[in-house]
Amino acid sequence: METEDDEEGAGDKRMDLLELQYYFEQAGAGISKNEMFCTSAALYNLGQREIIKKYRFWGKIFGLEKNYIIAEVELTEEETTQRIELGEEGEEGEEEGEEEEEKIKLKPAPKIPRPPKSMYKKPPDVPPEKIGEGTNQKVYFVCNRPGEEWIELPNVTPQQITTARQIRRYFTGNLDTEMFTYPPFPGKEINYLRAQIARISAGTQISPLGFYNFGEDEEEEVEEEEGEERIPVPNAAFEPVPLRDLLDPSMSFWVHHGRHILKQGRTKWWNPKQKSEDEEEAEEEEEEEEVEPEVGPPMFTPLSEDAALETMPAWSVRIGSQIVKDTAIAFVRSNLWPGAFAFAAGRKSDNIYLGWGHKYVAHNYSPPGMESIQTEYPLGPEIMEIEDPSVEQEEAWRLAREKKKARPEEEEEEEEEGEEEEDED
Template identity: 35%
Template sequence: MSSMQKDVESYKKLLKGLKSNTGDDLYSHLIEVFGHLMRHYPEDALDKIEEVSYLCKNKDDVNIQEFLKIAEEIRFKTCTEANSEYSFKAGKLFEAPVLEEDEEPPEKAPVGNVPDLITLGRVFEWAGITFGEKEYFLLQKSLAKLAETSGATKIRFWGKIYGTNRDYYIAEGVKEGDEEGEGDEEKPADFEARGTGVNQFVYWVAHDSLSEWTQLPDLFPKYLKVSRDIKISFTGDLEKDIVTVPFFHGKEKHYLRAQIARIHHGTTLVPKGLYRTNEEDLKEIEANEPEDEENKYVPQTENQNHLSNWSHYPKGILQNCRTQHMDPEPEEEDERDPEEILKEIEAKDPYDPRLKLISDDSEVEKGVPAWNIRLHGDKERQKTIRGKTEHNGVIVVKSNRWPGSVTVWKGVNWHQIYVGNGHKYEIKSYFPVHSPYIPEDPEDIEEHPEPNPQEVEAPPANEGEGAAEGDKEGEGNNDE
């Protein structure tokens, strides 16, 4: 027998020799306590050791199985209910219509274009963004079902915005026809109709891949205006009131819709050279398609690794919270031509140039550029089996002005996604700061009456005073 085994046996013998008044030894008590802890409290054994020890010592007066059985049933019931609810929700994405005998399945309406999220997810991983293949698969099924029920012609996964209680998954799509989602609120005169301006796309939100999608209302300029002056965290409740200064006349769904529009119009990019401005109207763009297809410009990975080869795609949002100035309505006393008034308005609130290069964007702050770009993976082209060459590198373009907005380029395609808190990077603080340190008052100086020689009596002369100065030692000796 080894020395370690001898020590173990001696400790066992020592513990068995320590007995209580009832005759129970410490060794048996510890075996019983640790057995219950391993079976019932494996994750919080240290916190439960005193409780279980008390129950074991008082098992004649307390039914220990009742306590442990209840705790075990609660954990099992909670886990079972969660798995059952998850399976039920996930199963609804795959369920087929129930048909009677000899009944033919109904014809399904055509589903709009839904990108392959599983393939895109592998590309987004190069930018450090992933939800897992399982979640992408469920999102893919959920978006396909949304396209079927909503009638949208195009739908894509726009991204995710974090909330304090629940997050928002966001889907972007093109939906024609009725304009739902605005509620009973009357549309203002400066409202941009669906399919144009800030309402070019329709957006839906869900809290996870198994939740129902809720369509967000179309955006009114008044909500966009106030959103530029406030900053508040999302909670995950679309109907929550926004209490800020200045006051926001809407719910969280309106604030969320405004932030989505600001992110979309500020960070959506296209490779340089694919589009050109319209010669007749410089505020519009068109595809750059030459007559000779052989000379058609095709962006390459080597070129797209530079900020100067990326351009802003959508129109910028003006100070009037629209993408287009409205035709002016001159006052009765104003006899100027409406075109002259419109030119004056545009001079005060000019349009951003279309297809503006992101390399021309101003810095976020001193030393911090508006965009970062990086090439991941292969740095050079590789030969294929067919003798051609291809570039397998992945280019990631990240916005510093809107942290979380990412554009990823791979091959000849580019994709965009946003994952963040939905706020713009700003230096200024929206919260009250501590007041500056106020030092304590200094001690007051003792006050004395102002001296007046005419009123103050001369002090009596001390003994020895009045003697001639020459009598002092070392004085009165004149060398002249």
């Protein structure tokens, strides 16, 4: 027999997809009722896992062979803490393994001369964000069809996000597909899918003004705590925004509640110049240029500040029904990420994505150019090619050299004569 607390916890964990389908149908978006019902049952089975605190239907990404049904999951605090500890232990093990490899590589120098050392210094790899923070705040599960086994996607890294911004590749529907792209993508299609989900979520998670806040704590007190990430939560005292304001083309009453991803591939800037205590002591005398931290737009930035596209605005808004306007909903569509939709009806609002997982580009895609070739040796007269001298130049050089040899003998004779004169005096 379930208690009241158990029923409340189950209610907070569940999601009514059929109600969500009802609202999106009014705007002409969504999937069929049969597929939505099957997806709802599959999500319910996923939510029975003990590690899951909340779940929601994120959307659907189309593939060439099969499609991806995506669920967004929020883990329990115990599971999040446990995964963070396991991740830290794994990093320590990797560092120890690297030290052993370095010891193995130390061998006596060969007799042949060593090749010149490369002057290239690889920039430090940007570390990924921890589980429960930034781009890894939520966990995502995917399946090709409702009823199949849910597969958890791995955490995303900054390198995967920055590379995904430079390439365009359709999904096949097979998570183990190799990625043959330029620049080379660090991973398989499962990692590329996770990177695109992070990009889409950061740019298209929107809600009416005041629908989310930072909880009961005052904002001033939270800002004083450095290093702590503020997570938006539904506002219990939210007052519905009037429909005429939601339909305003300026989009001032719609805000982003997803964190902006910086050029580094993280939501929180990481200083590449920061060093450990040992490195700081060894390089106290050296002065390095300070790097200006990159700052993105703050949380709850209105959509009116989004950059417009070349031929259209970044967002389009319209009413769900022109006949019954009293019960109609406001429907927003993203032009930057085709397939991203949001609605607002009274105290209810939600987001969904149904598309190919690509960003809009006004012009045809062209891959980035190849990097410049690094110089193998430092340029100097010893290795630079010169023209062979002519016969006249060689003869002139020979005469000049003979004159230089004759000058020391004449100087020695003059010195001997001067010494003899001094002796006579």
